[in-house]
Amino acid sequence: MKTKTLLLALCAALPLTAHAYKLDRTMDCSMTVRDFFTPLVQAHAIQTPASMIGPKGANYFKKTSDNALTFFNMTVGWVVGYTNEPLLFTPPSDGTIPNFQGYGFYLQAPIAEVQATLASVGATAAQVRRIEPNVTYVYCEFPAAE
Template sequence: MRASKGCAAWGRRGTGCGVIKLSQRALKSTSWIGQNCRLSAFPCFPVKFSLWYRPSACSPVVKLLMKPRVKHLGHAVRIGLAVLIAVTSAHASAYALDSLLDCKADAHAFIAPLQQDHVIEATPMRVEANSINAFKPTRGSHLTAFDFGVFAVVGFQKDDAIFKTGSGAPIAESAYGAVVIGGEDSVREKVRAAGSDAIIHHVAPFITAIFCNRD
């Protein structure tokens, strides 16, 4: 393709700039066409600028072409760093409940340390009729139980101020556990392998309760 005279300021054929035809949509979105090349249909465009690049002639056009790519690359890098920081933070603040779910303690011994360490909310997000209190993990905490992520921790102990009483009969003098994200069979396998005899209860698809009832 022959270089247009309108591109003389940007270089001639074989010196770094050539001419390429763009779609009408591309023409409308390219603000430098009329100002730099003064062409109605053929903007000046660097052809094979990696081989013919002349900074004095084509650098404004090269920058225009490269800017979107750099922008997308920078956006991807920022996303990658954000994910890496989130994963690193999650592992750094991981709080495993495995040893507390051996069903040898009571609800107070299970819930109180979690509140003191600020990994669960101080007040329950829900109180069932049977007095089971459900506590939500605090923002930024990463609770695990037998390698499963914890959705909520639950518990009740009679005559204990940290628990609220429901409208019905209490489930037991003391009961506690964790609701985890995982299938019932997988959770049971991990819990039994750890030597715990906790009750494994299906709550919903891939939501399972690990429950200790002392009665």
């Protein structure tokens, strides 16, 4: 009886782990915005179109409800990005074209933990910004595409 209960519990847990999407190898800033977002869209890891457009043009994407996004076991909240790719990104409503392109995400982790993780994997090009004590924004930003 115990074996059946354990087997049922493992089967129930499989769908939860099968939908995890790891962003572990994305923050060396060598990827294009398209290369970063394409697998996320194909895996249905983020909701499209963007849920929110920031005042400077950054597009904010929610993760899908059935997917868990992680970065070295830290929980990813929003995924953020912009480039002049009209199929995925929406420019600001005032019609201005952002003067940057880039990608990143918000982590539910303190900045010191995020910085230590980035340093340990050699991702020194990624920029890090503390948003709240346990929320950190990690991003790669480039000049605007021409």
